[in-house]
Amino acid sequence: MRPKYDVIGSNYAALRRPDARIAAAIEDALGLARTILNVGAGAGSYEPTGRSLVAVEPSLAMIRKRGPAAAKAIRARAEALPFEDKRFDAAMAVLTVHHWADKQAGLSEMRRVTSGRIVLLTFDPSCRPWLTDYLPGLAALDDAQMPALADYERWLGPVRITPLLVPHDCSDGFLYAYWRRPEAYLDPYIRSGSSSFWAIGDAEAGLQQLRRDLETGQWARRYADLLTLDAYDAGYRLVVAD
Numbered sequence: 001m002r003p004k005y006d007v008i009g010s011n012y013a014a015l016r017r018p019d020a021r022i023a024a025a026i027e028d029a030l031g032l033a034r035t036i037l038n039v040g041a042g043a044g045s046y047e048p049t050g051r052s053l054v055a056v057e058p059s060l061a062m063i064r065k066r067g068p069a070a071a072k073a074i075r076a077r078a079e080a081l082p083f084e085d086k087r088f089d090a091a092m093a094v095l096t097v098h099h100w101a102d103k104q105a106g107l108s109e110m111r112r113v114t115s116g117r118i119v120l121l122t123f124d125p126s127c128r129p130w131l132t133d134y135l136p137g138l139a140a141l142d143d144a145q146m147p148a149l150a151d152y153e154r155w156l157g158p159v160r161i162t163p164l165l166v167p168h169d170c171s172d173g174f175l176y177a178y179w180r181r182p183e184a185y186l187d188p189y190i191r192s193g194s195s196s197f198w199a200i201g202d203a204e205a206g207l208q209q210l211r212r213d214l215e216t217g218q219w220a221r222r223y224a225d226l227l228t229l230d231a232y233d234a235g236y237r238l239v240v241a242d
Helices: 004-008 020-030 060-064 103-113 136-145 149-156 182-186 195-200 204-216 218-222 224-228
Strands: 035-039 052-056 090-094 118-123 160-163 236-241
Touching (some): 020 090, 020 118, 020 236, 035 103, 090 103, 103 149, 118 149, 136 195, 149 236, 182 204, 218 224
Parallel strands (some): 035 052, 035 090
């Protein structure tokens, strides 16, 4: 089967520019590891520099978007990593586990090839950011494809899970990044940077309601508390397994 991002990744590099604050949190979680594996690496977002890093990505289209300074990328899937046991000091996977066909197998493979820490940026499907009020299909999709947080401990052993707050001006256009910039969701170009909009299909009714609420001021009244925040818990979680 053709990898999803061979089809939908056309605007990914432009819209999914790493945010420095999120990058710092991921790099801190990786600790002192010198050799790192990035699984589901895409165009190379959040790969730390100054370390030995190997990227794994199934989509050839995404590999082609990696810059000339990016780490070497191998075309492979998480469920069948082409490395010997304990090859890396640490491994990372950023907003990708939910795309894997067999999530447990992929995480087991990460554990097999890693001698130390595994760092995952993922999403808690029990969370309901405001966008799901307009597009309930997003909540249904999260329920269907996102592992429950309890699954990570079941598959990896003891884990530390901490909220990763999203800055109001986040440069990385993942799904719920525009929580304080609601008008962004009305732009089809912006939406093209998130696989979820491709997956839920027709979102027009919900987007038209959002447009009306922005025009009338209803959105600002309903979510007034958000407008006072510089960062927001949209449901993203940093999962670290030692």
